[in-house]
Amino acid sequence: MGKEFAKGDHVVGIDIGGTKIMATVFDHQYKPVGSCRKKAKNAKKDESAEDRIIRIVQTALEEAGGPSIRGIGVGSPGPLDPETGVIIDTPNLGWKNFPLADVLSKHFKTSVVVDNDVNVGTYGEWSFGEINSCQDVVGVFPGTGIGGGIIINGKLLHGFSGAAGEIGHMTIEVDGPYCGCGKRGCLEALASRIAIAKELAALAAREDAPFIAEKCGSDIAKIRSGVISKAIEAGEPMVEGVVRKAAFYVGIAVSNLINILSPEAVVLGGGLVEAMEKLYLEEVKRAVKEHAMPFLRKDVKIVPAKLGDDAVVLGGARMIVERLTAKG
Amino acid sequence: MGKEFAKGDHVVGIDIGGTKIMATVFDHQYKPVGSCRKKAKNAKKDESAEDRIIRIVQTALEEAGGPSIRGIGVGSPGPLDPETGVIIDTPNLGWKNFPLADVLSKHFKTSVVVDNDVNVGTYGEWSFGEINSCQDVVGVFPGTGIGGGIIINGKLLHGFSGAAGEIGHMTIEVDGPYCGCGKRGCLEALASRIAIAKELAALAAREDAPFIAEKCGSDIAKIRSGVISKAIEAGEPMVEGVVRKAAFYVGIAVSNLINILSPEAVVLGGGLVEAMEKLYLEEVKRAVKEHAMPFLRKDVKIVPAKLGDDAVVLGGARMIVERLTAKG
Numbered sequence: 001m002g003k004e005f006a007k008g009d010h011v012v013g014i015d016i017g018g019t020k021i022m023a024t025v026f027d028h029q030y031k032p033v034g035s036c037r038k039k040a041k042n043a044k045k046d047e048s049a050e051d052r053i054i055r056i057v058q059t060a061l062e063e064a065g066g067p068s069i070r071g072i073g074v075g076s077p078g079p080l081d082p083e084t085g086v087i088i089d090t091p092n093l094g095w096k097n098f099p100l101a102d103v104l105s106k107h108f109k110t111s112v113v114v115d116n117d118v119n120v121g122t123y124g125e126w127s128f129g130e131i132n133s134c135q136d137v138v139g140v141f142p143g144t145g146i147g148g149g150i151i152i153n154g155k156l157l158h159g160f161s162g163a164a165g166e167i168g169h170m171t172i173e174v175d176g177p178y179c180g181c182g183k184r185g186c187l188e189a190l191a192s193r194i195a196i197a198k199e200l201a202a203l204a205a206r207e208d209a210p211f212i213a214e215k216c217g218s219d220i221a222k223i224r225s226g227v228i229s230k231a232i233e234a235g236e237p238m239v240e241g242v243v244r245k246a247a248f249y250v251g252i253a254v255s256n257l258i259n260i261l262s263p264e265a266v267v268l269g270g271g272l273v274e275a276m277e278k279l280y281l282e283e284v285k286r287a288v289k290e291h292a293m294p295f296l297r298k299d300v301k302i303v304p305a306k307l308g309d310d311a312v313v314l315g316g317a318r319m320i321v322e323r324l325t326a327k328g
Numbered sequence: 329m330g331k332e333f334a335k336g337d338h339v340v341g342i343d344i345g346g347t348k349i350m351a352t353v354f355d356h357q358y359k360p361v362g363s364c365r366k367k368a369k370n371a372k373k374d375e376s377a378e379d380r381i382i383r384i385v386q387t388a389l390e391e392a393g394g395p396s397i398r399g400i401g402v403g404s405p406g407p408l409d410p411e412t413g414v415i416i417d418t419p420n421l422g423w424k425n426f427p428l429a430d431v432l433s434k435h436f437k438t439s440v441v442v443d444n445d446v447n448v449g450t451y452g453e454w455s456f457g458e459i460n461s462c463q464d465v466v467g468v469f470p471g472t473g474i475g476g477g478i479i480i481n482g483k484l485l486h487g488f489s490g491a492a493g494e495i496g497h498m499t500i501e502v503d504g505p506y507c508g509c510g511k512r513g514c515l516e517a518l519a520s521r522i523a524i525a526k527e528l529a530a531l532a533a534r535e536d537a538p539f540i541a542e543k544c545g546s547d548i549a550k551i552r553s554g555v556i557s558k559a560i561e562a563g564e565p566m567v568e569g570v571v572r573k574a575a576f577y578v579g580i581a582v583s584n585l586i587n588i589l590s591p592e593a594v595v596l597g598g599g600l601v602e603a604m605e606k607l608y609l610e611e612v613k614r615a616v617k618e619h620a621m622p623f624l625r626k627d628v629k630i631v632p633a634k635l636g637d638d639a640v641v642l643g644g645a646r647m648i649v650e651r652l653t654a655k656g
Contacts, residue, residue, distance in 0.1 A: 159590025161624045166587040174501045259494040262487025
C-alpha cells in the first residue's frame, strides 16, 4: 500500500457489459498494452461467466507480453457490494451473491476492486477528461437503460445500499408510461433507447419514417442508435423530433440532479449520445436552462463523454491504482 | 481550535425564518439557558435585519445570565455561501451579498458559522434524533416551500454552488402546474402548503369543505396547517384526500432521492407534517414502496422530525461546536 504506480507497473481494467466483456492491460501511463474483447454470451455452453472473464484477462495479458500486474479494476452490472466486491444479483450472468473480487483476486494473485459499471465509466470519464478538476460530477449514460454515476468531493457516491445513482428510475412524470421496473413515469420509460424505439416503430408502422421502416421494419429490437442517427441525417423530421424529446427528458432529469446535488459538471455518454452528440446536448442544455435553478446551474459544465468503449476499462484501471496508492 | 465543548461553555443558535427570528443560548449539554423569539418584520421601521438579530441575541444572552460564548451557529434563508457566511440574496430581509457571519463575529467577538436554514434544521434533527447513527440522511421539510437537507458521510452536502438540496424544484410531473420559480411540475407546485390550500380553497368555494369555508372562506392565504388538520379531524373526506395526495407527491420525491442518493434515513418535518404526522407518513411510505427501487429502499428509516421549532437553533449550536472542536 502507498507505493506509487511507477514505470514497469501494470494494471488491468475489466468491463463486464450486457453484450460484451472487455479486459485491457495498462502501463503506468495508462497506455493500453494488451486488450481482449468478446461477446458476453458463452460460445461454449459449459463455460461459466467467471471462467470466461478469466480467459479474456489471460488473453489480454498474453497480448501485453505477460507482465505481472499490481491489480485489477472491474466494472460490473449491479446490484453489488463495492466494499466486498460481491455481485448480489445479475441473472444475465447467472450470478447470485457471487464473490467476484475474491475469485479474481485468488486466480490472479492480486488486488481487485469491483464497482458498478456506470460508476466505473463515470470515474473513467472524470479521471481522464476535461472535467478532472471538478470535485462534484454527475455521469449520465442513456442507452437500453439509463445509468448514473455520482462523484462527490472526488469520490464515488455509493450510499447506504451501495447502489446509489439509480437515476433511470427517477419519476419525472407521475402516472407516465410503464417502466421495466414495474412503476410508471421513470426517466427510463420516457427516454431510454427502448422508449425511443417504441415511438419510432409506431412511426414506421404508420409510414411516417420510411428510412426506419426500410432498415428495421417496425421491430423495436432492431431500432438501434446507429440507424436512428442515419434516419435523422436522411432528413426524417419526426424521428428527429422523437429523439429530441427523449433527450429533453434526460435534460429534465439532469436538472433535477443539479437542483439536488449541485454538481460542477455533468458528463453525458452512451450509445445514443455518441451517435447524435450535437443534437442530444442541445436538448439537454435547453432543458437545464428551463428546469434547473439559475443559481445552481450557473457555470455548470455539460460535456459529452470522450472515452467511448474504453471508459470502464480506463476507470477500473484508475480506481485500482487509486486504491493501491492511497495514503494512510 | 480542537478544545472540547466542556462544562461552563456556551454557544448560541440562531434561526432566521421568513416570519420569525429566534436565538437560543445553550450550555455544554445543549440545554437551553436563555432564548428570545420575535417576528422577523421590524416593529420599528428604521431597524435593519442585522440590528434586529443582534438585539434578539443580546436579549437571549441576558436571559441566560450573560455568559461569554464560544460561538454562534446560524440558519438563514439562502442562497448563501456556507464557507464565508455571506448571504447572497434574500429580498425578504433586504440583504444582498451581506457578510452575516462577519457582522455577527465582529459584534459578539466570537466564531460564527452560517448555513441554509433547512440544512441547519436537518443537521439538528440528525444530531439529536434517533437517526444519529446513520451516516447518509435526507431531511425534507414541506411548508410554504419544500426544502431539503442532505447529509453524506456525516457531512452536509453543499455542492459546487453551495446551495445543493433544492428538492422543492425537482420536476416530478412534466408540464404539471406552474411553480413560484416560473417552471412547471416542481414538487412545490404539487405539494407545498400553497398547492394544498389552492385545492382546498376550490373545495370551499364549491361548498365541498364546509369546515374550511367557515374558518377561512376561500382565501388561500388563510388556509394554514392547523385548520387543515382540524378539517380532517372534523371528518371532511375531500380535505383528507387533498392532503394525502400532496403527501404522496412528497413521497415520490423522497423515492427519487432514495434512488439517487441511497440514504439510510429520511426525516420529514415542517408544519404540515407536524400537524398531520400519522397520515402524512403513511402516504410517504406508501409512495416509497411504489416508487423507490426495492434494493435501495430496503431498511431505509422514514421518521418524523422531533425538535419542532428548535431544530434550527439546536442544529446551529451543534454545527458551531463541531467546527470549534474539529480535529486537525
